[in-house]
Amino acid sequence: MPLISCSNLKMGYEGKIVISDLTFDINSGDYLCIVGENGSGKTTLMKGLLGLISPISGKIEYLEGLKQRYIGYLPQQTSIQKDFPCSVLEVVLSGTLNKKFLPIYSKEQKNLALENMEKVNILDLKKKSFQELSGGQKQRVLLARALCATGKLLILDEPITGLDPIASQDLYDLIGKLNKQGITIVMVSHDITTSVKHASHILHMSGDSYFYGTTHQYMHSEIGEKFMLRDCPCDKCSHSNKGDRL
């Protein structure tokens, strides 16, 4: 039984259909990368998976027990107010609320928050005002919050936006490690080369067609070859394009 299964999904906004007839399953332990052109509906699909907007038709089914208590989410864009006074620690702690909810944060929740802040290297920003951080620092804080909320599934919408090369590499390593620990990853990314290196499955979305399959299948599909600019990194591959590219 898959963790999430989408069947004949159709989604959109007021009269405008963005996704139509999309069917795929996410299995427990998968590392799914979603790629595709700007405006092809990747973020829309993420919001659908999270229940933030409901599908026009079709179904999104969750495995029994997944519930929202086990999902961490890093949004592409947030609606956070510019002048909201809050410290980094307060933001990260709010990610632990889906686990347990008491008037005061428990020791466990505080430790979880500190652990995840350490993972994304922001422990020194703990007491800083969230609004006075740089774009990349804010992204890391929201990432730590998402990690706190994660139990079984982590959904990331373009997580490396704004991160410096070292931080992005660290992030990929971290996500890979979490995936090895059994956490299912769904990540939207424009960094196709790195995505195919790490992901187990790829969902490619483009205006009217979809490709869903394992990374190996994707790299040798027509759509995949085109999107990777005929730069197949696979060395086992028998029909590699490396030879006839020039």
Added chain:
Amino acid sequence: MIEMLSYNFMIRALIVGTLVSLCAALLGVILVLKRYSMIGDGLSHVGFGALAIAAAANIAPLYVAIPVVLLAAFCLLRLSENSKINGDAAIAVISSTAVATGVIVASVTGLNTDLNSYLFGSVLATSNGDAVMCVVLSIVVILLFLLFYNKIFAVTFDESFSKACGTRPSVYNIIIAVLTALTIVIGMRIMGTLLISALIIFPSLTAMRLCKSFKSVMITAGILSVICFLLGLTASYYLDIPTGPTVVVSNCIMLVIFWLVSKIKACR
């Protein structure tokens, strides 16, 4: 100070006012951050209409005002959540209609002297029974607020993230609306319906000048609000001027002081 407290009505005003100031400051931070300041203002106008009708029908004002303002809070919240309707305009329509109705009812039944005390508040307005009810309600508001503090922060900070993580923001928005309605009803007799929203907005704005974390804003706003109320009440007693306006002016002076300090800090 001792002399001031030799009057029962002053003691009542002191207790009720302190508690209301605290409630208003806590909720105010949320309302200001959610861009709901106008809801507080709208609700107080609805409260005025309810008071006038209660007086005309000779019913204890709180019993009419509480359900009416609660109902209005739900409606206004719905309106502001719905992006298709212009929330600001809807609030203006509802509040001016309520005030107009109140004034007409009051003038038909000949309550013109009371009108003044409804609009600008009066320390004499709270009876013993009212005071007990106010104290109970404010304690309920403060306890509920503390109980849900973390969730209220999460929902106010990033509604879609909390929704994605399984919190239902609408539940907390309703809690906030109920608490706001109660605070306004309790506070409007002392502060006046025209001025009660100042009690909600000023302390949080003042605290946000200098405080950078959510918790420190909350605590500072609560303390400032109580201090300003006590200063205002004392000043109004000794200078023989109305309480509500004096409290508002002391809040305003505090805001200016905090604003200046923040500017000076920024220049250094």
